[in-house]
Amino acid sequence: MTTFLMVVVVLPIAAIVWKSTGNGWSGFWDVVSSPQAVAALELTMVVSTLAVLTTAVFGTIIAWVLVRDDFTGKSVVNAIIDLPFALPTIVAGLVIMALYGPRTPIDVTIGSFHFDANVTFTRGAIYVALLFVTLPFVVRTVQPVLIELDEELEDASKSLGATNFATFRRVVLPGILPGILSGVAMAFARAVGEIGAIVLIAGNLPFKTEVASIHLFYRIEQDPEGSAAIAVVLLLISFTVLLGIGALRWLVTRHERG
Amino acid sequence: MGKWSLRVAALGYLTLILVAPLAMMVWRTAEDLDGAWAAISAPDTVAAFKLTLTVTAIAVVVNTVFGIICGLVIVRGNIPGRGFLNAFVDLPLSLSPVIVGFSLIALYGINGWFGWFQRNGYEIIFATPSIVLATIFVTLPFVAREVVPTLREIGTEQEQAAQTLGASGWQTFWRITLPSIRWAVVYGVVLTAARAIGEYGAVALVSGNIVGETQTATLRVEDAYQFAYGNYAPAYGISFVLAATAIVVLVLMILLQPKESRR
Numbered sequence: 001m002t003t004f005l006m007v008v009v010v011l012p013i014a015a016i017v018w019k020s021t022g023n024g025w026s027g028f029w030d031v032v033s034s035p036q037a038v039a040a041l042e043l044t045m046v047v048s049t050l051a052v053l054t055t056a057v058f059g060t061i062i063a064w065v066l067v068r069d070d071f072t073g074k075s076v077v078n079a080i081i082d083l084p085f086a087l088p089t090i091v092a093g094l095v096i097m098a099l100y101g102p103r104t105p106i107d108v109t110i111g112s113f114h115f116d117a118n119v120t121f122t123r124g125a126i127y128v129a130l131l132f133v134t135l136p137f138v139v140r141t142v143q144p145v146l147i148e149l150d151e152e153l154e155d156a157s158k159s160l161g162a163t164n165f166a167t168f169r170r171v172v173l174p175g176i177l178p179g180i181l182s183g184v185a186m187a188f189a190r191a192v193g194e195i196g197a198i199v200l201i202a203g204n205l206p207f208k209t210e211v212a213s214i215h216l217f218y219r220i221e222q223d224p225e226g227s228a229a230i231a232v233v234l235l236l237i238s239f240t241v242l243l244g245i246g247a248l249r250w251l252v253t254r255h256e257r258g
Numbered sequence: 259m260g261k262w263s264l265r266v267a268a269l270g271y272l273t274l275i276l277v278a279p280l281a282m283m284v285w286r287t288a289e290d291l292d293g294a295w296a297a298i299s300a301p302d303t304v305a306a307f308k309l310t311l312t313v314t315a316i317a318v319v320v321n322t323v324f325g326i327i328c329g330l331v332i333v334r335g336n337i338p339g340r341g342f343l344n345a346f347v348d349l350p351l352s353l354s355p356v357i358v359g360f361s362l363i364a365l366y367g368i369n370g371w372f373g374w375f376q377r378n379g380y381e382i383i384f385a386t387p388s389i390v391l392a393t394i395f396v397t398l399p400f401v402a403r404e405v406v407p408t409l410r411e412i413g414t415e416q417e418q419a420a421q422t423l424g425a426s427g428w429q430t431f432w433r434i435t436l437p438s439i440r441w442a443v444v445y446g447v448v449l450t451a452a453r454a455i456g457e458y459g460a461v462a463l464v465s466g467n468i469v470g471e472t473q474t475a476t477l478r479v480e481d482a483y484q485f486a487y488g489n490y491a492p493a494y495g496i497s498f499v500l501a502a503t504a505i506v507v508l509v510l511m512i513l514l515q516p517k518e519s520r521r
Contacts, residue, residue, distance in 0.1 A: 002339035002342060002343055004324060005328075005342075005343060005346055005347065005398075008391075008394060008395055008398065009346060009349055009350060009395065009398065010346065011365060011371075012358070012361030012362055012364065012365045012395070013353075013357075013361055015361055015364035015365040015370060015371055016357065016360060016361045016364050018364075018371075019364050058267070058268070058271045061264055061267050061268050061271070062268040062271070062272065064264060064268075065264055065265050065268040065269075066268075068261075069261055069264070069265050071265065077269070077272065079508065079512050080272070080276060080277070080508075081272075082508055082511060083276060083280070083504065083505075083508060084276070085449075085452070086452045086456075086504040086505075086507040086508045086511070087456065087500075087501060087504040088455065088456030088457075088458065088475075088476050088479075088500050088504065089456060089458050089459075089476075090456075090458045090476045090479050090480055090497075091456070091476075091479065091497045091500045091501050091504070094283060094479065094483065094493060094494065094497045095279045095280055095282075095283045095497075095501070096279055098279055098282035098283035098285070098286045098494075099278055099279040099282040099283075100279070105282070128275070131275050132275055132276070132279070135275060135276065164260065186351070186352070189351070189352035190352075192354065193352075193353060193354025193355065193356065193357065193459075194354075195354070195355060195356055195458065195459040195462075196355070196456075196458035196459055196476070199458075199480070200480065200483050213354045213355075213356045213459070214356075216354075216356050216357075216360065217356050217459070217462070217463060220360055220363065220463065224363075224364070224369070227360065228360070228364065231356075231357050231360055231361075234354060234357065235353075235357065238352055238353070238354075242352060
């Protein structure tokens with residue numbers, strides 16, 4: 001078993017790390033500090049962070065509504081949350097394009113004021129695509145925690161005069177924070193590596209809408225060693241973020257371990 | 259913030275990000291049904307879907323066997339490497355598909371560690387084997403992740419009882435263990451199949467994208483879009499078939515959802 005895992009997963013990763021050393025340390029540094037690579041990595045980090053923060057906020061709200069609220073059609077809403085997991089990412093890109101593409105129906109002109117929702121070939125397209133693919137992560141990690149959390153505590157807090165916001169911040173949030181952080185970690189790893197949902201709608205213009213995974217994708221054939229260096233940096237970023245969020249999660253659940 | 263405003267925020271967000279785009283995509287497909295159908299029934303598209311289904315079938319079989327054994331080793335095993343297995347089995351979930359594809363090229367490409375195959379006519383990269391390898395890689399964790407918690411939950415009492423009554427290891431597995439984890443396995447299989455059908459990044463890098471030969475369904479969508487020249491009916495048509503498959507997967511997921519998470 002361990003051998004199978006070694007051959008299928010660990011060995012290929014080792015091969016990349018090995019390849020990245022092909023041009024020596026200075027070669028490695030030249031590639032990852034080149035303006036185009038830095039721009040792509042920066043864009044990836046900034047847009048992923050923004051998208052994951054949005055997903056965290058709305059994911060928490062959606063999870064709360066699905067657990068504490070009651071309305072007709074709730075089970076359908078609960079079911080469609082997983083759609084981004086089931087939908088091929090390239091199709092996700094086209095789905096986004098159908099509403100936020102060149103022929104968007106959201107198009108208003110009043111006098112000199114014009115607004116349309118066409119985001120193709122802009123950074124906004126990357127943001128929207130990442131919102132789509134990361135949607136289920138936070139909802140699905142917060143939901144089970146919220147179910148376990150005693151609703152009576154919330155009622156008690158409110159009857160003692162706490163505002164809704166104070167109740168959320170002091171009673172609900174501490175309980176669900178570990179869940180949110182788990183979801184955020186998975187969503188971030190996903191966002192940083194995403195390609196399928198982005199590749200059709202972002203335009204992939206260097207320095208403007210080219211994310212790291214797509215920069216890597218187009219570079220591999222011409223420059224395997226340099227690409228390996230960028231891949232290693234991406235791996236390091238992912239692992240650092242996962243470790244960081246893991247540490248944060250450990251801190252906020254400290255009291256449970258006593 | 260009252261209940262109402264939160265409900266409006268949640269449903270409004272879902273509409274903007276998920277429901278309305280999906281409805282619009284169905285609408286775009288319906289605008290030119292003839293064009294969509296022509297693209298779906300084209301021989302190259304049919305070949306692409308056949309390839310996708312073949313690769314998915316192989317990945318499902320391999321990863322079901324791997325996932326069950328892996329789960330047994332992690333939960334019941336007492337062998338060295340168990341902690342390592344537990345730590346690394348989830349790794350593919352946090353890797354970019356591009357890195358997955360790239361790592362296969364680094365390993366099996368002409369200049370790779372195992373480049374011997376590629377150099378001597380046993381093509382792996384830019385041929386079907388690499389598509390299979392990439393798909394197995396990205397779908398590796400799904401069955402194992404479902405099996406592990408279920409195995410923990412059922413405990414070892416029944417297995418021990420069977421063994422005291424003289425059942426062999428195999429008999430215990432087939433008659434006791436497997437039946438009690440079967441729904442977890444099936445759920446994992448559904449997730450594996452969904453991801454295998456939908457994989458794009460890793461496959462795009464290693465398959466070579468040869469029309470009618472190494473072009474999978476998702477690559478076909480990309481091709482149809484890139485060479486649309488203003489006619490997006492083919493791209494939307496093929497996407498629609500994939501989206502319909504995803505909806506079927508979703509319904510299966512709801513029907514099979516492990517009981518502990520069902521409300």
